[in-house]
Amino acid sequence: MAILITGAAGFVALNIVERLLTAGREVVGLDRIALPERARSAFARLPGHFTLIGGSVLSSADVRRAMTIAAVDAVIHCAVITAGTAREKADPETIISVNVQGAVAVLMAAARLGAKTFVYPSSGAMYGSAARDVAADR
Numbered sequence: 834m835a836i837l838i839t840g841a842a843g844f845v846a847l848n849i850v851e852r853l854l855t856a857g858r859e860v861v862g863l864d865r866i867a868l869p870e871r872a873r874s875a876f877a878r879l880p881g882h883f884t885l886i887g888g889s890v891l892s893s894a895d896v897r898r899a900m901t902i903a904a905v906d907a908v909i910h911c912a913v914i915t916a917g918t919a920r921e922k923a924d925p926e927t928i929i930s931v932n933v934q935g936a937v938a939v940l941m942a943a944a945r946l947g948a949k950t951f952v953y954p955s956s957g958a959m960y961g962s963a964a965r966d967v968a969a970d971r
Contacts, residue, residue, distance in 0.1 A: 840912030854881030
């Protein structure tokens with residue numbers, strides 16, 4: 834069975850893909866951007882099998898294609914926009930679309946298509962610097 838990694842060309846996802854391929858797993862990646870050449874070369878030397886699907890988590894057709902190109906039984910949803918303040922002010926609609934609607938779309942597709950596991954990694958970046966700023970004010 835395969836594992837789908839959304840946002841496969843991102844930093845966190847690249848490390849997850851590498852680990853899964855090292856363990857000999859079949860991995861399907863979905864991303865709107867190409868893999869860095871260094872990652873593509875490294876992945877080709879690992880025992881697992883990697884297929885990259887070009888597409889967006891906002892496209893139900895792209896998500897369905899990624900989930901049905903192989904028998905996907907697990908999804909690791911890494912497709913997000915980690916934006917700074919300037920981008921958040923300039924383009925909040927895209928950030929909300931990808932980070933919220935994209936997550937819902939992939940989760941719903943995973944449920945419909947029978948994936949048994951759904952992992953949604955995150956980091957402290959989602960909380961911003963508010964915790965540090967509040968502590969500094971005391």
